[in-house]
Amino acid sequence: MDFLLINQGFPILSTLIFLPLAGALILLIMPGDHACRIWTLFITVLTALISLPLFFMFDRSTHLYQFAEHHSWISAWNINYTLGIDGISLLLVLMTTLIMPLCVLGSWRYIEKRVKEFMICLLLMETAMLGVFMALDFVLFFIFWEAMLIPMYLLIAVWGGPRKTYASIKFFIYTLTGSVMLLVAIIALFLTSEPQTFSIPQLMAGHYSTTFQIWVFLAFFLAFAIKVPMFPFHTWLPAAHVEAPTAGSVILASVLLKMGTYGFLRFCLPITPEATFIFMPYILWLSIIGILYGGFTALAQQDMKKLIAYSSVGHMGFVTLGIFVLNTQGIEGAILQMINHGIVTGALFFCVGMLYERTHSRELALNAGIGRLMPIYVVFLGVFSLASLAFPGTNSFVGEFMILVGAFSHSLLIGAVAIPGAILAAAYMFRMYQRVTWGGTNNPSHNGLADLNAREVLILAPLLLFVFWIGLAPAPFLAVMEVSVAHLLEQVGVAGQTEGMSLARLLLP
Amino acid sequence: MKVLLILPELFLLFGVLLLLNLSVAGVGGAKARMAALLIAIGTVVLTVFCLNQEGTIFFGAYKVDFFSQIIKLILSLALVAVLVIGWELKDIRHQIRPEYYMFMLCSVSGLMMMISSAELLTMFIALELSSYCLYLMVPMRDDRQGLRVQMEAAIKYVIFGVVASGIMLFGMSYLFAMTGSTHFAVMIPALTGMLDNPVVLVGIVMFMCGFFYKLAIFPFHFWVPDVYQGASNETTTFIATLPKIAAAAMLIKISTFAASGPGVVSDTLVTLLIILAVVSMFYGNLSALVQTDLKRMLGFSGIAHAGFILMGVLTLDVFGYAAALYYATGYVVISLACFLVICNVSRTGENVRIEDMSGLYQRAPVAALILAVGLFALAGIPPFVGFMGKFFLLTAALNQGHLALVILAALNAAIAIYYYLSVVRVAYTAEPGSRSVVSLNAATTTLGIVLVLMIIALGVFPGPALDVATVAVRTLL
Numbered sequence: 006m007d008f009l010l011i012n013q014g015f016p017i018l019s020t021l022i023f024l025p026l027a028g029a030l031i032l033l034i035m036p037g038d039h040a041c042r043i044w045t046l047f048i049t050v051l052t053a054l055i056s057l058p059l060f061f062m063f064d065r066s067t068h069l070y071q072f073a074e075h076h077s078w079i080s081a082w083n084i085n086y087t088l089g090i091d092g093i094s095l096l097l098v099l100m101t102t103l104i105m106p107l108c109v110l111g112s113w114r115y116i117e118k119r120v121k122e123f124m125i126c127l128l129l130m131e132t133a134m135l136g137v138f139m140a141l142d143f144v145l146f147f148i149f150w151e152a153m154l155i156p157m158y159l160l161i162a163v164w165g166g167p168r169k170t171y172a173s174i175k176f177f178i179y180t181l182t183g184s185v186m187l188l189v190a191i192i193a194l195f196l197t198s199e200p201q202t203f204s205i206p207q208l209m210a211g212h213y214s215t216t217f218q219i220w221v222f223l224a225f226f227l228a229f230a231i232k233v234p235m236f237p238f239h240t241w242l243p244a245a246h247v248e249a250p251t252a253g254s255v256i257l258a259s260v261l262l263k264m265g266t267y268g269f270l271r272f273c274l275p276i277t278p279e280a281t282f283i284f285m286p287y288i289l290w291l292s293i294i295g296i297l298y299g300g301f302t303a304l305a306q307q308d309m310k311k312l313i314a315y316s317s318v319g320h321m322g323f324v325t326l327g328i329f330v331l332n333t334q335g336i337e338g339a340i341l342q343m344i345n346h347g348i349v350t351g352a353l354f355f356c357v358g359m360l361y362e363r364t365h366s367r368e369l370a371l372n373a374g375i376g377r378l379m380p381i382y383v384v385f386l387g388v389f390s391l392a393s394l395a396f397p398g399t400n401s402f403v404g405e406f407m408i409l410v411g412a413f414s415h416s417l418l419i420g421a422v423a424i425p426g427a428i429l430a431a432a433y434m435f436r437m438y439q440r441v442t443w444g445g446t447n448n449p450s451h452n453g454l455a456d457l458n459a460r461e462v463l464i465l466a467p468l469l470l471f472v473f474w475i476g477l478a479p480a481p482f483l484a485v486m487e488v489s490v491a492h493l494l495e496q497v498g499v500a501g502q503t504e505g506m507s508l509a510r511l512l513l514p
Numbered sequence: 515m516k517v518l519l520i521l522p523e524l525f526l527l528f529g530v531l532l533l534l535n536l537s538v539a540g541v542g543g544a545k546a547r548m549a550a551l552l553i554a555i556g557t558v559v560l561t562v563f564c565l566n567q568e569g570t571i572f573f574g575a576y577k578v579d580f581f582s583q584i585i586k587l588i589l590s591l592a593l594v595a596v597l598v599i600g601w602e603l604k605d606i607r608h609q610i611r612p613e614y615y616m617f618m619l620c621s622v623s624g625l626m627m628m629i630s631s632a633e634l635l636t637m638f639i640a641l642e643l644s645s646y647c648l649y650l651m652v653p654m655r656d657d658r659q660g661l662r663v664q665m666e667a668a669i670k671y672v673i674f675g676v677v678a679s680g681i682m683l684f685g686m687s688y689l690f691a692m693t694g695s696t697h698f699a700v701m702i703p704a705l706t707g708m709l710d711n712p713v714v715l716v717g718i719v720m721f722m723c724g725f726f727y728k729l730a731i732f733p734f735h736f737w738v739p740d741v742y743q744g745a746s747n748e749t750t751t752f753i754a755t756l757p758k759i760a761a762a763a764m765l766i767k768i769s770t771f772a773a774s775g776p777g778v779v780s781d782t783l784v785t786l787l788i789i790l791a792v793v794s795m796f797y798g799n800l801s802a803l804v805q806t807d808l809k810r811m812l813g814f815s816g817i818a819h820a821g822f823i824l825m826g827v828l829t830l831d832v833f834g835y836a837a838a839l840y841y842a843t844g845y846v847v848i849s850l851a852c853f854l855v856i857c858n859v860s861r862t863g864e865n866v867r868i869e870d871m872s873g874l875y876q877r878a879p880v881a882a883l884i885l886a887v888g889l890f891a892l893a894g895i896p897p898f899v900g901f902m903g904k905f906f907l908l909t910a911a912l913n914q915g916h917l918a919l920v921i922l923a924a925l926n927a928a929i930a931i932y933y934y935l936s937v938v939r940v941a942y943t944a945e946p947g948s949r950s951v952v953s954l955n956a957a958t959t960t961l962g963i964v965l966v967l968m969i970i971a972l973g974v975f976p977g978p979a980l981d982v983a984t985v986a987v988r989t990l991l
Contacts, residue, residue, distance in 0.1 A: 079977045081984065082909070144905070148896035155890060158935075162943050163875075170943055174935060181895075181931050185924040192909045425908070 008206040009073035009089055010064070012490060017055065018072050019089040021102065022135050024052050029128035031174065038120040042113060045124040047107040052131065056102040063095055065484050068492035070206065078145070084203055085445055087141040092489030093270050093340060094138045096482060097263055100347050101138065104259050105131050108252040111355050111465045115251055115362055116164060123164060126156040128254060134260050136226035138267065140192075143191045145205040147184075150264070154181060157253070157261070163263065165248040172241075172248035179390045183231035188226035193217075194276070201413075209275040215283075222280035223274050226288075232265030235325060236295040239318045246314035247367075251358030256352055258317055259347035266324045266343055270336070274328070275496040281331070288329045289415075293422050295322030300429025309357045309367045312437055313350060316393065319426055326423060331497060335411025337483055337491050342404030343433070344482070345392075345475060349401055352389045352461075352468040356382070359461055360441075369437065372445025378454040383442045385457070385465045390438045392472045394430040400475035404467060413469040519567050519578040522560040522586055523630075526623040529553030533616035543603065543611030550615035551597050557590040557622075570632065572943060574697050577632035581986040585629045585763045592756050592846055598961045599854045600748030605656050605863025606781045607842025614654055618752060621647035625760040634686045634696040637764075638679075641724060644760075645675050648753060652787030655746040656733050656863070667737075674737040674909075678727035685720025688713055689771075705771055709779040718783060722768055728761035729820045730813075732794040739801075742813030747860050750809050751853035754816060762823050762842035766835045772991050773830040780830060787828035788919050794821030795926040802933045808856055808866045812849070815892060818930060819845050825916075825923060826907045834910035835987035840980055844891070844972055848900060851965040855881045859952050868937055873946025881952055882941050884962040891969050893934040894927050899972035906980070925944035 028048035035041050064071055070089030078086040090098055107252050108127060116123045133156070136149030154177055162173035172203070195203055198211045213221070231238045242262075246254050299319030307314035324346065327339030359382065360375070361367050376383045392399035395406070405427060413420035457465075475482055517524070536546050565587060583698045596618075622770070624644030624817050631637035649672045655664035690696055693713055708714050727734040742750050769787075772780045776822040798818030805811035823845070826838025858881060859874065860866050875882040891898035904927060912920045954962065972979055 034909075079979055081977065082906070148901070151896045151901065155895060159942065162939060172941060173943075174932075176941060177927075177935055178931055182928040186927045188905065189908065189912075189920055189924050192905075192912050193917075195909065196913055468782065 006318075007070055009075060009087070010067070010069050010071045012072045012074060016074055017059065018053050018090065018139050019074055021052055021056055021098070022088075022132055022139065024048060024055070025105075025128040025131040025135075029125045029132075032121055032125050032128070035121065035451075041048065041121045041124050042109065045128060046106060046109045048128060049102075049109050049131065051306065053102040053106055056099055059090070059095060060099055060485070062485065063092075063485055065092075068092070068489045068490060069299060073119070075142070075228040078142075082203075083201060084144045085142050086140045086145060087204060088145075089141050092486035092495070093106075094267070095485055096265060096340065096344050097138045097260075098135060099500060100263075100344055101131065101134050101260050104255065104347065104351055107351070107355070107464045107467065108255050110460055111255065112250065113460060115358060119163065123160070123250075126160050127256075129156040130160070130256055134256075137264055141205045143194070143208070146205070147188060147191060150187075151181070151184060153261070153390055157257070160253040160256075161245060161249045164250040164253070167248075167254050168244070169248045172244040175241045176245040179238075180231055183238070184228040187228035190221045194221060205271070205276075211276075213277070215279050218277040218280035219283065222273055222277040222284060225268065225277070226284070229265040229268035229273070230291075232268065233262060233321050233325060234265070236291050236298055236318070236322070239295070239299075242318065243314040246317075246354075247308060247310045251361070253353060254354040255351045258313075259351035262317060262321055263343045263347060266328060266339065269325065269328050269341070270493065274331075274493060278497045281329075281497060285329050285331065289326060289419055292322045292326040293419065293426075295319065295467055296326070296423055296426035297429070300426050300433065303433040304429065306433075307369050309360070309369060309372070309437060309441075310354070312369075313353050313357065316430065316433060317346070317350055319430065320350070320393075323405055323408050323423070323426065326419070327404075327411055330408075330411045330415035330419070331494065332411050332414060333490060333494060334407045334414065336493065337486055338404050338409075338411055339481060340405025340486050340490070341475070341479065342401065342408060345400040345404045348468050348471050348475075349389055349392045349399075352385075352465060353393060355461075355464055355468075356389060359457065364450070369440045369444070371450070373440050374442070375451060375454060376442035378451055379415040379456045382458045383438075385469065386441065387438060388469060388472060389465075390434040392476070394434045395427055398473070398476050400472050400479075402476060403479045463486065516569070516571055519569050520572055520576065520600070520630075522557050522590065523623055523626050525560050526553065526557050526619055526626065529557070530616055530620045530623060533612055535617060537612035537616060541612060543606075543608045546615050547597070547601070547603070550619060551594070553619060554557055554590065554597055558587070558594060561587045561590045567640050572636075574699060575633035576627075576630050577698075578630055579989045581763070581767075581989045582630040584982060584986045585759065586626050587848065588759055588843055589622060589625055589629075589756055591794075592759070593618075593851065595850045595854075595961060595965070596752050598756065598957050599751055599850065599857050601955065601958065603746075604857075604860065605746035606654055606748070607656050609877075610654055614651060617647040617651050620644075621752075622756060625756060629760060629763055632698045634690065634698075638683065638686065641728075642679065644757065645679070645728075648749075648757070649675065650718045651749050652741060652745045653750070655744070656748070657857070663744040664746070665742075666743075667741045671737050671741045674734065675727060678724050681720050682722075682724030685717045685723065688717030689721060692717065698776040702771060709772065711779070715779045715782055718768065718771055718779070719786060722765060725761040725764045726790070727770070728757045729765065729823065730758075730817050730958045731790055731820050731824055732797050732817065733790075735794065735797070735817045735820075738813040738817055738836055739810045742816075743810045743865060744808055746863055747809065747853065747857045747866070749814075751850070751857060753797075754812065754849050754853065758816070758820070758849075759842045759846050762838060763822070763826075765827050766838060766987060767990060769786055769827050769830060773991070783828065784828050787824055788916060791821040791824040791828065792822065792919060792922050794818060795923060797823035799926050799929045799933075802930070805933070806867050806869070808868050808871070808937065811868065811937075812856075814854060815930065815933070816849075818926060819892070822904065822907055822923065825911050825919060829910045829914045829916075831910070831914065832984060832987055832991065833913065834907070835990070836980055836983040837903065837906035837910045839983040839987060840972075840976065841907055843979070844899035844903045844969070847968050847972065848888050848891045848898075849963055851884050851962065851969065853891070854958060854962050854965065855885040857889070858954055858958060861950070868940055869944070870936060870949065871941045872944035873950060874952070875948060876946050878952035878954065880959055880962065881954060884966055885941055886938050887966045887969055889934040889938050891973070893931050897973045898969050899976070900969075902973045902976045905978075 073089035133153035140146035303315035520663035653668035802814035
């Protein structure tokens, strides 16, 4: 267990996982809708507060898994309850805990029926999502990974829009079908490894034949590519996003999509490095297709949620591009961009949800020209739109810039064809922003439209803070991942290739 | 005290006699029900009390070991659950209820004796005892509206059952001819030296057919959809649970005949079982996709699950057997949960279509939760027992190198999601329309919650259950 820095004191990671679960169980017997809302908010805020010290106590000088916990679980099969976080998962854990209270606040008025059940689903989601990012045992990981489907399915199927049935079933079947082969791959890894183990760090240390790696990689790839979603597997995403309630969309965009890219970083690269090299070119081109396809499709959307959903396909294309160029800038940029996308797209979905609560429509045409009526709202929307298209000074700029630097240092061609994606992002975000803000002032149904209230400002303000914080001073966030990323590249065996500290370093003080 | 070895079975037989007297005396259904429940609970207590008994009686024809005792405990617990689920026994006429309970208990005692039998004829008689009771329970469904479907189901059940028994007897005769004995204790060592003889293979496979029929493995599955649909909900609950675990246990026991050493027989047998498992899974899952009757759908899904159980049996090693036993137990718990909801949603005992579950969430939130947990567990979603069972089975099968089987099984898990999910969808998102509120009584609600907790507990902490299963199957080898 030399890859773990066992946490001797307070079991902080277990607390983070099981506090929401305990909160959900207590919710079962809680009377009254309002009490349920306050209780859930309390639990999520408490979880967020408990998670904050992770950032400050995190040892930035080691790639080992920190705050680790290790208990035997199913001894007959050598399955353990192993938790731990490193520089790759730390920020994702923090983002998850910080975004959940906002989701509760965002559903405060939007969800009116079956409030208790909705909040239970949110808390179960939080447990499962944190578990996915912290688990260091493959069986534990897979259980959290699959268990997440049930509350998410219910979030869409029960509280969703008019086509919720179609969207929820498509989401469930698509993601589950993707992961059955993941299970087979996990079992195959277990049986091949010597000694037989489900421990992820031990599996990383093993060496497998190239043929075996290729099959395992393909099984992993199917599961993670569907979750990301990468280009040919993305069709579940717009349907699920459009029909899900606001909080569901936010969770989906901010956290669920990241699990796919997290899977690539955590499993594909270190466990099957040779296969990664073999498949790298194809995945890079799939990412490019995703970037351009997502951009062009977003350009044509009339529904705001659909527009942002397709923009997610493009943004996540950038993330996979950054991961598979296999150099420091690319991967660091990809991890940072995962966080950025979570913040910005989450915020945009909140914005659309707030507008929908007022006008009961997400059509661009019906929401045109509200800038005069809702000045505070359009300020937020404007900043998040700019952040989404990677405007300098916002967080996405740093991430996308680093990814592009990584791409260019990998191959001039790959970098060059990714650039139009950034331009497309400007085109579709500005189109949306222009329509919503200045699209005309003569819409009679907009009479009496109220601007954001304090609660809604409270939802968006923290996200706005992070947009500028990461945008202007990314150093503290990059610092936590440096050692882990370097170790990851060492595992892939290309650490030597990152010659010349690149332009991305110029951004850092 | 040799009587301790067979005390649960004796007590159950005493219960059968008691119910026979009650039925002759013409008491009502309520008293017979109470008597049956008390006997069932008593059997549970006695089984727990006799859990660690070991020994043989009746001149070696009857062997009690930990394996048989643990199966008996599961059987008796499931019997209590079936009695609580069928509390109102909606579709059985009052006059024949004492007989109905009598046959039910008699069938369970047959299953219990079958588990412990260590001799071919004892096993055959025990199996037929349990089967004939079931043949009689199926047509007991009320035909007040001219409903004749139960008769058709019963006829099919009997005919297929008799054919399967015939084939099994034929297989037994081969094994007897080869070994010169009907006692397992003599047969197994004798067979070890003959594992390259095709006659042994034919004998073992034909012997297994009787249990393929009980477990509903292709090609002995034809009775399943019609019997599930034709029998009353409560009878189907019984048929779908208790005989399944007993049959799985017996298949494990018989397959140890071939597991004793390497040889042509083991290899061919494993290949054959792989084919049967894969065909069962595909047949069951693909057929279930298009069903509208919920019980019929669960029948087809049961064929698929039987294929999964067979996957553990065909590994011929301790891990696989333990996984199969764990999975079969989980399947019984899950099925009980699903049928609990079906029996209660059905108002007068009529069959339940999938669309009758519409808006169940609004009509009965607890029932909807039980149903959702049950179906997600059948589909193999963690953290429920269905996932852990599938996981262990896949691992055990891959450990023996059956990669193709594992991949096809995983694909089947994905196919199955669709039909389970569409029932959950109907229960949670469809509007109830004019369908009435469903009320569960206190005992049923408690049982439902206990079953849900068991489904979760077995899935999250499979260690102890798996250890028990491992210890149990080790006594066979």
